[in-house]
Amino acid sequence: MKNITMFCLTLNPDHLSKIKRLDYVPVGLGPANFSNEWLTDKSKNNISEKNPFYGEYTFHYSIWKEMYENIKTDWVGFCQYRKFWFTRDAEKSVDSFEDLNSRVLKKIPEKIESFESILGDPFYVNQFRFKKFIKRNLVTMVKNPSLLLFKNKRNINFHFDMWHGKGNLNKAIEMLDEREKNDFKIFVNKNVSFNPHNMFVCKKEFLLRYYDSVFPWLEKCEKIFGFPDANNYGLKRIYGFLAERYISYWFKKYTNHRTMPIFFKDLTNLN
Numbered sequence: 260m261k262n263i264t265m266f267c268l269t270l271n272p273d274h275l276s277k278i279k280r281l282d283y284v285p286v287g288l289g290p291a292n293f294s295n296e297w298l299t300d301k302s303k304n305n306i307s308e309k310n311p312f313y314g315e316y317t318f319h320y321s322i323w324k325e326m327y328e329n330i331k332t333d334w335v336g337f338c339q340y341r342k343f344w345f346t347r348d349a350e351k352s353v354d355s356f357e358d359l360n361s362r363v364l365k366k367i368p369e370k371i372e373s374f375e376s377i378l379g380d381p382f383y384v385n386q387f388r389f390k391k392f393i394k395r396n397l398v399t400m401v402k403n404p405s406l407l408l409f410k411n412k413r414n415i416n417f418h419f420d421m422w423h424g425k426g427n428l429n430k431a432i433e434m435l436d437e438r439e440k441n442d443f444k445i446f447v448n449k450n451v452s453f454n455p456h457n458m459f460v461c462k463k464e465f466l467l468r469y470y471d472s473v474f475p476w477l478e479k480c481e482k483i484f485g486f487p488d489a490n491n492y493g494l495k496r497i498y499g500f501l502a503e504r505y506i507s508y509w510f511k512k513y514t515n516h517r518t519m520p521i522f523f524k525d526l527t528n529l530n
Contacts, residue, residue, distance in 0.1 A: 262367050263460070264332045266298070268315050269340035269526070277526045281360055283338070286318055302326065312486050314499035315339075315457055316477070323470040334367050336377070336460035341525040344377070344460065349520035356529040364460070364519070375514035376461040378454035378507065379521040384418035385451040415447040415504060422493045423500050427484070431501050434479040439472065439509075446508045453507040456521055457499060465514055473505055 267274075267283040272293050278285040279296075287293030288300055288310060300307040300317035304324040310317040315337070322330075338344055344364035353359045371377070419428040432444050461469070477498050489495045510516050 261365075262332055263334035263336055263364070264330050265336045265338060265344075265364065265460075266318070267338050267340065268318060271340065271527065272297070274340050274526050277356060277529070278340075280356070281363060282365060288315065288318060298326070309486070309498075312495060312498050313477070314496055316473075316499060316502055319470065320474060323467070323474060327467060330463055330466075333463060334460060335463050335466055336364065337458055338363075339456070339458070340527075341523060342456050342458060343522050343524065344458070345520045345522040349522055353522070353524045353529070356526075359524055359529060362522075367460075371517065373515070374517045375465060376459060376510040376516040377519050378510055378516055379456055379458055380454070380518050381452035382455040383452045384415060385413035414449065414451050415453055419447070419500070419504065423497055424494055427497065428501070428504070430483050431476075431480050434483065435476050436472070439476075442512065443505065443508050447504060450507075453504050454510075454518065455503065457503050457506065458521060459506055459510060460519075461510065461514065465510075468513065469506075469509055472509060473502055476505070477502065 261282075265281075265283045266286050267278045267281065268286045268288055269278070270287075270289040270291060272287060272291050275285050275294070275296060285297050286299065287297040293299055298318075298321075300310060300321050302321040302325045304321070305317065306313065306320050307317050313320075319337075336344065343359065345362050346364050346368070347362055353362070416428055420426065428447060429444075432440060432447070435443060480498065480501060484497050487494055493500070
């Protein structure tokens with residue numbers, strides 16, 4: 260019996276039949292014309308105009324405001340047209356759609372049901388090549404030579420400074436609810452990895468609690484960052500990148516979590 264609703268997000272209407280064959284719920288984002296067979300971020304109460312800045316979170320907002328009660332399974336999850344949860348053989352290549360279909364997550368196994376959330380395998384931010392650290396953050400590295408010698412100094416906060424604007428994560432944290440501010444600040448300065456791609460699976464009961472925490476925070480952050488007309492993807496999508504770090508913090512704090520591999524394979528290239 261199916262015990263999870265898995266939403267698969269894409270920008271391409273041509274992916275409809277493949278997503279349905281996976282037995283996932285097709286979600287269309289962006290300006291393309293999606294038929295009524297799709298869910299989109301353009302529900303009655305929506306922020307779809309913020310999609311260039313929020314990414315997939317414009318759809319999460321629609322769930323928060325309107326779609327939550329329509330989820331009838333105990334678990335809910337999110338994947339993307341080129342990033343999938345793998346239950347086995349994550350180290351092997353995928354050569355066909357049927358190969359992908361046989362290995363993606365479709366049901367929460369009994370051995371996992373004792374957990375409350377699933378996050379992607381950690382992404383370590385302190386493993387970049389030396390040249391990249393110097394290129395993107397030369398002044399900081401010169402002022403703090405310990406960053407060259409000790410990898411544990413290159414934490415989440417340092418990495419965010421490199422890719423999404425120096426000091427921006429600290430500014431955003433100051434906008435957090437007091438119940439989370441100090442703990443999240445410790446989290447980003449202590450840890451050298453986070454769980455990437457804004458993908459997560461959780462028991463339905465935790466979904467609203469997460470949304471009730473993240474969306475008021477992101478809205479407050481708009482007062483700081485606005486909606487920049489920027490070519491720099493790392494700055495333009497700052498709300499999505501903030502949420503990506505917050506997922507790791509929030510689900511680890513409030514749920515009994517485990518990790519699972521995320522496999523990269525574009526549906527466009529599979530027959």
